[in-house]
Amino acid sequence: MARYTGPKARINRRLNTLIYETAGAARALDRRPTPPGMHVRGRRPSNYGLALMEKQKIKHYYGLGERQLRRYFDAVSHKPGNTGELLLLMCERRLDNVVRRVGFTKTRPQARQGIAHGHFRVNGVKVTKPSYILRPGDIVEVRGRENLKNLYRGVIANASPDALDWVTFDSENLKATILGLPGASDISLPVDANSVVEFLSR
Incomplete structure (x- = not known):
């Protein structure tokens, strides 16, 4: 699951969410927002099916395997607060998610x-x-090789980064600094996390 290599447009259409952000997959969702397949348009999913879809959104969006998702769930299930929200906030602190959201990659x-x-x-x-989990005070930067710096400067010049209150980004020096922990408003995936918590608690 963490290395899904199938057609990304099918996942976007099946989950009716922009999970994969490549241009072709985004166009496919805009052009055909119905699920793929011949016999799925008239079927109404069960509560179990809806919860499974929400779980699949999290796994595909953040690139998690089943065991990794359950590890995250076990880590936050005993903490005070909304377990679904805490689960997503842990995913938001992953290194690959921060690298994407500040604009290093598309x-x-x-x-x-x-x-x-x-x-x-x-x-x-x-x-x-x-999957490295970032903490307040951490500094993420591109390694000092000039070819890498030129590569990421080119990406940043054409990127549309998210504005994050808990991360500052220095595009000149290719450096992101974690200022604090993300909050509920910083979660970038529209998903019913509570149904996922119920699903994982079975």
Whole structure:
């Protein structure tokens, strides 16, 4: 699941959400917002089916496998507060998500690829795990190689980054600084997280 390589447009149409942000997948959702397949248009999904779809949104959007999602759920289920919200906030703090949202890349799969290839450092140390959870005070920057800096400057020049209150981004020095923890308004995925919590609690 963390390395889904199938047609991204089908996932966008099936979940009726812009999960994959490539140009072709986005156009497909705009052009044909109905689910793929011949016999699905008249069918109404059950409550179980709806909850499963919401869970699939989280897995595809953040690039999580089933075991990884359940690990995150176990980590937040005993904390005070809304468990669904806490689950999404943990996903928002992933390194690949922050790299995408500040504008280093155009999509999350691109962010995961760049991190896995060692293009980024956190607090001066090369990190190759896209699932690395960032904390307040962490500094994310492109490694010092000139070819990498030129690559990401080109991407940033054509990117449309999200405005984040909890992260500052220095596009000149290719550096993002984590100021604090994200809040509920910073969650970028429209999803019914409470139904996912009920699904995972079974």
